[in-house]
Amino acid sequence: MSLTVRNAVSADAAAWDAYVLGAPAGTFFHRYGWRRVIEEGLGQPCHFLLAERDGRIEGVLPLGEVRSALFGHTLISMPFCVYGGIVADTTEAGEALDRAAQALAGKLGVGHLEYRDRDAPAHPEWPGSDLYATFRKALDPEVEKNLLEIPRKQRAMVRKGIKAGLKSEIDGDLRRFYPAFCESWHRLGTPVFPRRYFHLVLETFGDAVDIVTITQDEWVVCTVMNFYFRDEVWPYFAGITAEARSLAGSDFMYWEVMRLAVEKGYKLFDFGRSKVGTGSWDFKHNWGFEPQPLHYGYHLVRADAVPQNNPNNPKYRLFIKAWQRLPLPLANFIGPHIIRNLG
Numbered sequence: 001m002s003l004t005v006r007n008a009v010s011a012d013a014a015a016w017d018a019y020v021l022g023a024p025a026g027t028f029f030h031r032y033g034w035r036r037v038i039e040e041g042l043g044q045p046c047h048f049l050l051a052e053r054d055g056r057i058e059g060v061l062p063l064g065e066v067r068s069a070l071f072g073h074t075l076i077s078m079p080f081c082v083y084g085g086i087v088a089d090t091t092e093a094g095e096a097l098d099r100a101a102q103a104l105a106g107k108l109g110v111g112h113l114e115y116r117d118r119d120a121p122a123h124p125e126w127p128g129s130d131l132y133a134t135f136r137k138a139l140d141p142e143v144e145k146n147l148l149e150i151p152r153k154q155r156a157m158v159r160k161g162i163k164a165g166l167k168s169e170i171d172g173d174l175r176r177f178y179p180a181f182c183e184s185w186h187r188l189g190t191p192v193f194p195r196r197y198f199h200l201v202l203e204t205f206g207d208a209v210d211i212v213t214i215t216q217d218e219w220v221v222c223t224v225m226n227f228y229f230r231d232e233v234w235p236y237f238a239g240i241t242a243e244a245r246s247l248a249g250s251d252f253m254y255w256e257v258m259r260l261a262v263e264k265g266y267k268l269f270d271f272g273r274s275k276v277g278t279g280s281w282d283f284k285h286n287w288g289f290e291p292q293p294l295h296y297g298y299h300l301v302r303a304d305a306v307p308q309n310n311p312n313n314p315k316y317r318l319f320i321k322a323w324q325r326l327p328l329p330l331a332n333f334i335g336p337h338i339i340r341n342l343g
Contacts, residue, residue, distance in 0.1 A: 041197035059088030133291035161252025180239030189320030194336035
């Protein structure tokens with residue numbers, strides 16, 4: 001039977017996820033549920049391409065279309081996510097998906113098509129970006145060994161949080177997470193996702209997501225939404241209060257996520273991406289994680305150059321400073337209308 005590529009439909013969701021789960025290059029951000037989260041939560045359309053032969057999936061490529069008044073019209077695998085790109089069993093399937101994506105980009109008239117490859121670039125010849133690195137590390141099955149592997153100065157911060165009487169709790173809803181998340185992202189100068197977006201994440205991915213909240217005397221210090229995929233844990237969306245710094249709250253929080261994951265049998269901790277040279281990059285490196293470059297490649301369709309919608313762009317830095325000066329209630333109100341434009 002010949003190989004065919006088509007746009008997946010909801011009836012393909014179970015087979016799609018089973019394929020991604022078994023594919024070495026598959027990640028949590030290749031799961032079919034992101035289609036619902038992005039379309040219903042952010043109002044941006046998705047095109048999930050599926051390569052199959054005789055009813056058997058040989059490759060997938062999730063794509064999100066972002067129409068932005070700020071940064072133009074783009075097609076990304078995957079927008080609002082750190083990883084994406086082609087996952088395929090064979091060269092034939094990968095090339096077929098790639099051709100289909102490029103054809104779709106031309107048909108839609110986007111500025112560029114972007115692949116967010118984690119392990120290797122699909123197209124080394126495309127213009128790329130070295131802006132981001134990711135941090136991944138194997139976990140020891142013994143909890144205490146993981147603590148001892150944290151470099152001494154950072155381990156002292158974890159112990160400071162323990163001495164401060166911080167405690168971790170698992171939340172099943174957004175009541176404590178979302179206010180802390182909004183406060184944290186406002187200090188960073190970043191528009192927030194709408195509450196509905198997180199409701200959809202929890203509802204769509206079920207027990208593959210949880211929220212670890214750190215408290216001191218019932219007061220929320222910080223909180224983080226975590227993703228679980230195969231044997232990996234990814235602390236992904238964090239809400240860190242201004243008071244957390246003096247209590248080493250974020251250090252204690254990430255240690256608790258690590259500890260709880262080890263107790264559940266998870267074997268790899270993915271600290272996620274950070275921009276090279278930032279405080280977040282330094283923080284993760286100080287935990288003993290080595291940066292691994294991410295391979296973001298751009299196929300220019302109508303655009304003349306690689307997009308610069310990041311803090312290295314002076315205009316973007318001005319936006320961040322202006323956003324930080326907004327009153328928090330106003331930022332929370334208009335933020336969800338802005339974030340859908342960023343991708």
